[in-house]
Amino acid sequence: MIRLSKSCLSIREIRNVKRILKKEFLGMGAEVKKFEDELKAFFKRKVLCVNSGTAALHLALQACSIKRGDEVLVPAITYLATFQAISATGAKPVMCDVNLEDLNISLESAKKNFTKKTKAIIPVHFMGHPCDLDKIYKFAKEKKIRVIEDSAHAFGSFYKTKKIGSIGDINCFSFDGIKNITSGEGGCVVTNDKKILTKVSNSRLLGVIGESKKRYNGDRNWRYEVKEQGWRYHMSDINAAIGRAQLSRFKQLSKKRKILSKYYEKILSKNNKIFKIIKRDFSKEVPHIYCVIVKNLKKRGLLVKDLVKQNVQLGTHYYPGYKVKYYKKPKKFFPNVEKIYDKVITLPLHPDLNVKDLDLIVKKIKKSLNKKIYF
Numbered sequence: 589m590i591r592l593s594k595s596c597l598s599i600r601e602i603r604n605v606k607r608i609l610k611k612e613f614l615g616m617g618a619e620v621k622k623f624e625d626e627l628k629a630f631f632k633r634k635v636l637c638v639n640s641g642t643a644a645l646h647l648a649l650q651a652c653s654i655k656r657g658d659e660v661l662v663p664a665i666t667y668l669a670t671f672q673a674i675s676a677t678g679a680k681p682v683m684c685d686v687n688l689e690d691l692n693i694s695l696e697s698a699k700k701n702f703t704k705k706t707k708a709i710i711p712v713h714f715m716g717h718p719c720d721l722d723k724i725y726k727f728a729k730e731k732k733i734r735v736i737e738d739s740a741h742a743f744g745s746f747y748k749t750k751k752i753g754s755i756g757d758i759n760c761f762s763f764d765g766i767k768n769i770t771s772g773e774g775g776c777v778v779t780n781d782k783k784i785l786t787k788v789s790n791s792r793l794l795g796v797i798g799e800s801k802k803r804y805n806g807d808r809n810w811r812y813e814v815k816e817q818g819w820r821y822h823m824s825d826i827n828a829a830i831g832r833a834q835l836s837r838f839k840q841l842s843k844k845r846k847i848l849s850k851y852y853e854k855i856l857s858k859n860n861k862i863f864k865i866i867k868r869d870f871s872k873e874v875p876h877i878y879c880v881i882v883k884n885l886k887k888r889g890l891l892v893k894d895l896v897k898q899n900v901q902l903g904t905h906y907y908p909g910y911k912v913k914y915y916k917k918p919k920k921f922f923p924n925v926e927k928i929y930d931k932v933i934t935l936p937l938h939p940d941l942n943v944k945d946l947d948l949i950v951k952k953i954k955k956s957l958n959k960k961i962y963f
C-alpha cells in the first residue's frame with residue numbers, strides 16, 4: 589500500500605529516544621527545554637511546547653482571554669481540531685467561506701461574519717500554503733482582534749520573505765505523526781507576546797505558576813499557586829527527543845516534500861483536462877499535503893475506494909466543519925466550499941516516496957478516472 593502520509597524516521601530519532609529511556613525520566617524536563625531552544629533559533633522567537641497542536645490552539649485562545657459568548661473567525665475547511673480548540677474555551681467558531689484559488693480563509697467572508705462578539709481570527713495555512721497575512725493583519729488591526737495562526741501544516745513555509753512563525757501575533761504548530769516535523773504527538777505556541785508566553789507556560793501545567801521552569805530542571809512545586817484554569821498539556825522528554833532529531837533533519841525532509849510536490853505539479857499539469865492544480869510556490873512553502881481538484885468529479889468516495897483496491901491511499905481534506913451536527917450551519921453561507929470540497933483529492937506525500945511512486949500513483953488515478961463512473 590502506498591500510504592497517504594507517514595512518519596519518516598531515521599537512526600537519529602531511535603538513538604534519541606533510547607537516550608531518554610536510559611535516563612528513566614520520561615516527563616517534561618531538560619529535553620523539552622532543549623527542543624524549545626532549538627525551535628527558538630529556528631523561528632527567532634520564544635517557543636513553548638505542548639502535547640498537541642490542538643492544545644497549542646486551545647491554550648493560545650485561553651491566553652487571549654477568549655471565553656463563552658465570544659466568537660472566533662475560522663475557515664470552514666480545516667481539521668476538526670481548529671473548531672474544537674475554539675469551542676473548548678466556550679467561544680463559538682464562526683466558520684467562513686474559502687478562496688477558490690487556494691482553499692484558505694476568504695477575507696471577504698470573514699468581514700461579513702464579523703460581529704461585536706468577534707475576538708479573534710484563526711487563519712489556517714492550508715496544505716502549508718500561506719494565507720494572505722498582510723490583508724488578514726490589516727483587517728485584525730482595524731477590528732482590534734487577535735490573530736492566532738493555525739500553522740499546523742506550515743512548518744518551514746515562508747510568507748513573502750518571512751518564515752511562518754517568525755512574524756505575526758501568535759502561531760500554533762502541530763508535530764503529530766505525519767507533520768513536516770513530528771515529535772510523535774506534540775505542538776508548540778510561538779509568539780513575542782510576554783503575557784501570552786507566561787500564561788501558556790503555566791496553563792500547560794495545570795496553571796501552576798512558575799511550574800515550567802521547575803520542570804526544566806527536573807524539579808516541581810510542592811506548594812503551588814494557581815490563578816487560572818490549567819490543563820495537562822505539557823510535552824514529554826520522549827516526544828521532545830523525537831522532535832529534536834526531526835528538526836535536525838528538516839532541511840532534507842522539507843527538500844524531499846518540495847521535490848515530490850513539484851513533480852506532482854509537472855505530471856498533473858500535462859493532464860489539465862482532468863486535473864486543476866492549486867497554484868503554489870514550492871520555493872517558499874513546505875507542502876504538508878498535496879491536494880488537486882478533479883474537474884467535474886461527483887463520486888469521490890468511489891474513486892478513493894477504487895484506489896485503495898489498487899494499493900494507493902488517497903485523502904479528502906477536509907470535511908467542511910458546518911456539516912457536522914455540533915457546528916451545523918446552512919450550506920448557503922459557503923458557496924465556494926460547496927463548489928469545490930468534494931472534488932478535492934489528496935495524493936500521497938511523505939519524504940520516503942520517490943518520483944517513480946508518483947508516476948505510478950497518477951497513472952493509477954488516471955486509469956481509474958477513465959471508467960467515467962465518477963462523473
Ligand SMILES: Cc1ncc(COP(=O)(O)O)c(C=O)c1O
Pocket residue numbers: 639640641642643666667669670712738740741762763764774775
Ligand atoms: C489544520 C490543523 N490544525 C490543527 C491540528 C491539530 O494538531 P494535533 O493533531 O497535533 O492536535 C491539525 C492536525 O492535524 C491540523 O491539520
